[in-house]
Amino acid sequence: MEELGKVIKTEGDKLTVKIIRRSACSKCGHKCGLAGAHEVDEIEVEVDNTVGAKEGQVVKLEMGEQPLVVASMLVYLLPIISLIAGYFITFSLVKALGFKPSEAAGVIGSIIFFILSFYLLKVVDKFLSFNRKYHPRVSEIVE
Template identity: 30%
Template sequence: MKEIGTVRTLRGNNAEVEIKRNSACGDCGACHVSKDQSVMLTTAKNPVNAKSGETVEVEMQFANVFVAAFIMYGIPLIAFILGSSVAYYLVGSLNLRWDQVLTSFFTGISLTVIAYLLIRQVDRQGRFSSKYQPVIVAIVEKKETIPTPMEKRMGN
């Protein structure tokens, strides 16, 4: 998955890159950019030593996009389903006088929150950031671009 962006700031071996949302972008939400926003900021590895203000080509391995999406959405979903199912079964089989449906729902929600907190903690430790981080692969010449309909509407 390749995108063209502009380097905004440098941070050691990384660069903060502003990428304009293109017309092929859907509404998957992977980039956390709403329909009303025309740009997103990302931190990318900078092995080509791009300077601030340069236009660059940023790449993220397609397989890594799916793995990152699974980490952020799949693991919490599995935690919710597993928590709800186990709680539903346990409340029913142990003859507890708790509401079986509500207990299983809140257990599932609780495990989903715990899964997100664990993912956040692991990410802060740096286990995800380097492997799933985009990489600047080339510095490109800035060309005259034709604004997309969204950019025209946004006044960019």
């Protein structure tokens, strides 16, 4: 994945780069009824200054596809899997404890597991933040 960003701050060997992310639809040349509704999102990322970029310059940021796919799968699939697993685990646990299983118990378990999945994602994010392959890197100065 490649993105262009503008260096807004340099501090030692680190850069703060502002990236304007647009939805895929916003890159389309067609003039459709959704013209004003396209997503535009600004984010700031901190990266290593490996190319000697200075404040105000536009740089190209790259990130490997495998880390991007792994991170996307975690963010999108873990909550859904937790939601489904929470239902069945809670339903089975209630039954194993000798209580009469009910839909309500399964639904409550689903909600609890769903919420816990976001805490798990936060822990995984902290863990993966130490791995450099999950960080974008500056590949070149564009302007």
